[in-house]
Amino acid sequence: MEQNRFAAAFKQNAIWLVFIIEIAIFAYFNPKFLSLPNIINISRQVSYYGIASIGMTFVILIAGIDLSIASIVVLVNVVCAYLMMNMGWNMWLAIIVSIVMATLIGILNGFMVSTIGIPAIIATFASQTIFRGLAYILSGGLPIPDVLRYAPEVGLNGNPTLSFFARWTLNHWSIFPKTGIGLIPVCAIIMVICFAIGSFILNKSYFGRYFYAIGGNEEAAELSGIRVSKMKYLIYALSGFFAGLAGIIVLSRTGSAQASSLVGFEFEVITCVVLGGVSVAGGIGHMSGVIAGVLIIGSLKSGMVMMNVSEYTQMVVQGLVLAIAVGFDCFSKKRNAS
Amino acid sequence: MYEIDAKFREYFNELDPAKRLELLDALTDDEDTQLLRRLYSERYIKEKDHWLWRAICLQMLYGQWRLFKSSRNKEAMGILRELHTEDDNCFLYHEYRNVARRYLSTCKCSGYASSLMGLKTASDDEKIIKACLDIWQMSEGIARQENLRDNMKLWIKAFYDELVNYSSICRQEYERLCKHYISPSY
Structure with a gap:
C-alpha cells in the first residue's frame, strides 16, 4: 500500500519533477541560465502566458477551448495603445476600457457556444479571425509605437522619460529595497495575484465546483441545478478578461502594439495548460499543475534562446511538447479504461 | 432485503421530479408517505436535485488535493450527514438507487465521456466504462479514500445495485476498479 501511495504522490507531482530536471539540464549547458537577470527575464516572459492560461484552464476544464485569446490579446494591445496614443486618453481609462472590451468578447464567445450551440472550436476560431481583422483595421496594419513614452500629464509624445505604464513592468518590487534582494518584476506579481485568484475560484468557490x-x-450538472448555460458565459467571459489583462502586460512589455504579433500564442497557452495536467476531456486538473506548465514552457523558451536554438526549431519543439502533453492525456485515459 | 410495496415502485422508478411529486400526491397519506415526502423535500430544493449534486460533490472529493486531509474528510462527512447515509432504511435505499439511476440516465448523452475538447465523441462501451468509474468514485472510491465505508454502506450498496443493472459489463468493471484501487497519498 505504501508503494502505491508513493506512486500516486509521484504521479501527482511529476510535472514539478519535469520542471526541476529541465532547469538542471539548461543550467548544466549554460550556467547563466540560473543567473538573477535571466530568472527575472523568465518571470517577465511567463507573466502573460500565466495570466492567459488561467482563463484557458477554466475553459478546458469544461471540455471547451478558446482559440480567440491571441486575437483578444492583440486587439487589447492595439485598442489600448490607440486610445492612449492617438486619442490621448488617460492610461487607466484606456486599460479599463480595453479589459472590458476583452471581457465582452469572451461573453460573445459564450453566446455563440452556449446559446447558439456552435462548437467551441469553430466559434472561437471565428472570433479569432474577426478580432485579429479588427486589430488590423484599427491600426491600419502598422505598429503603434512609443507606448512606453506615453505620459498622460503632458499628453502624446510629450515626455521622453518612462511613464508609469512603462515602469509598471520594467521596474521591480524588492522585498528588501536597500539590499536589492528579492527583486520581483511587477508583471510577475500581477501573475501571482491572478493565479491566487484562479486557485481560489477553482478550489474555494462554488463556481470552481x-x-x-x-x-x-x-447533463448531470444541469439536472443537479447548475445553470450550465450561464456558467459557460461566465467561463468564456473570464477567459476574455484574463486574455485582456495579458494583453495589457504584453503592451507594457513591448512598448508597441502590432496586429500581426503573437501568432500561435493560443497554442502556447493551451500547451501550458495541458502540460499542467488539465485534461482535454474536461473535469480534471488543478491550478498548481498549470503554474508548473507555464514555468516549464517559459524556461524552455528561455533555455532554447540561450542555447542559440533557432526560432524555427523552437516552433518544432513547442509543437512536440503540445503533441506529447495531449498524447499523454489521451493515453492515460485509454489505459485507465482498459 | 430492501423489498418495497408495489404501490411505491412506480414512484421510485420515476426520474422526473415533477412526475414523482404527482405520484407521491396520489398515494394515501400514511406514515410511509410522510417519510417519502420528507425525503422528497430534502432531495429537491427549488427544482434542484440536491442529492444528485451531493453525489457529484462526493465524486469531486475523490482524489482532490487538500492541504489538510482532515478538511476533505470533514466535508465528506458533512455531505453524508445531509444524505443520511448512516440510516438503514428501505425507502432511503431506493431513493439512493433513484439518484444513481438519474445520474446514469445522463451517461448516454452524446457529449458524455467525449475527449479532445468535445471533438471526439465516446463509443457506447467507453461511455459505460466512464459511468462505472463515476459511480465507483462517488460511492466505493470516496468511502475507501476517507475510510468511511461503515458510514456509507447503504449508499454504496444502492449505487452498486443500480450500476450492475445498467449494463452487463458494469459488475466486472466495478470489481476491477476495487482491485486496482490505489489510495491517494494526499
Whole structure:
C-alpha cells in the first residue's frame, strides 16, 4: 500500500519533477541560465502566458477551448495603445476600457457556444479571425509605437522619460529595497495575484465546483441545478478578461502594439495548460499543475534562446511538447479504461 | 432485503421530479408517505436535485488535493450527514438507487465521456466504462479514500445495485476498479 501511495504522490507531482530536471539540464549547458537577470527575464516572459492560461484552464476544464485569446490579446494591445496614443486618453481609462472590451468578447464567445450551440472550436476560431481583422483595421496594419513614452500629464509624445505604464513592468518590487534582494518584476506579481485568484475560484468557490461538474458530466450538472448555460458565459467571459489583462502586460512589455504579433500564442497557452495536467476531456486538473506548465514552457523558451536554438526549431519543439502533453492525456485515459 | 410495496415502485422508478411529486400526491397519506415526502423535500430544493449534486460533490472529493486531509474528510462527512447515509432504511435505499439511476440516465448523452475538447465523441462501451468509474468514485472510491465505508454502506450498496443493472459489463468493471484501487497519498 505504501508503494502505491508513493506512486500516486509521484504521479501527482511529476510535472514539478519535469520542471526541476529541465532547469538542471539548461543550467548544466549554460550556467547563466540560473543567473538573477535571466530568472527575472523568465518571470517577465511567463507573466502573460500565466495570466492567459488561467482563463484557458477554466475553459478546458469544461471540455471547451478558446482559440480567440491571441486575437483578444492583440486587439487589447492595439485598442489600448490607440486610445492612449492617438486619442490621448488617460492610461487607466484606456486599460479599463480595453479589459472590458476583452471581457465582452469572451461573453460573445459564450453566446455563440452556449446559446447558439456552435462548437467551441469553430466559434472561437471565428472570433479569432474577426478580432485579429479588427486589430488590423484599427491600426491600419502598422505598429503603434512609443507606448512606453506615453505620459498622460503632458499628453502624446510629450515626455521622453518612462511613464508609469512603462515602469509598471520594467521596474521591480524588492522585498528588501536597500539590499536589492528579492527583486520581483511587477508583471510577475500581477501573475501571482491572478493565479491566487484562479486557485481560489477553482478550489474555494462554488463556481470552481460547477466548472468541474460541467466538465465531468454536463447533463448531470444541469439536472443537479447548475445553470450550465450561464456558467459557460461566465467561463468564456473570464477567459476574455484574463486574455485582456495579458494583453495589457504584453503592451507594457513591448512598448508597441502590432496586429500581426503573437501568432500561435493560443497554442502556447493551451500547451501550458495541458502540460499542467488539465485534461482535454474536461473535469480534471488543478491550478498548481498549470503554474508548473507555464514555468516549464517559459524556461524552455528561455533555455532554447540561450542555447542559440533557432526560432524555427523552437516552433518544432513547442509543437512536440503540445503533441506529447495531449498524447499523454489521451493515453492515460485509454489505459485507465482498459 | 430492501423489498418495497408495489404501490411505491412506480414512484421510485420515476426520474422526473415533477412526475414523482404527482405520484407521491396520489398515494394515501400514511406514515410511509410522510417519510417519502420528507425525503422528497430534502432531495429537491427549488427544482434542484440536491442529492444528485451531493453525489457529484462526493465524486469531486475523490482524489482532490487538500492541504489538510482532515478538511476533505470533514466535508465528506458533512455531505453524508445531509444524505443520511448512516440510516438503514428501505425507502432511503431506493431513493439512493433513484439518484444513481438519474445520474446514469445522463451517461448516454452524446457529449458524455467525449475527449479532445468535445471533438471526439465516446463509443457506447467507453461511455459505460466512464459511468462505472463515476459511480465507483462517488460511492466505493470516496468511502475507501476517507475510510468511511461503515458510514456509507447503504449508499454504496444502492449505487452498486443500480450500476450492475445498467449494463452487463458494469459488475466486472466495478470489481476491477476495487482491485486496482490505489489510495491517494494526499
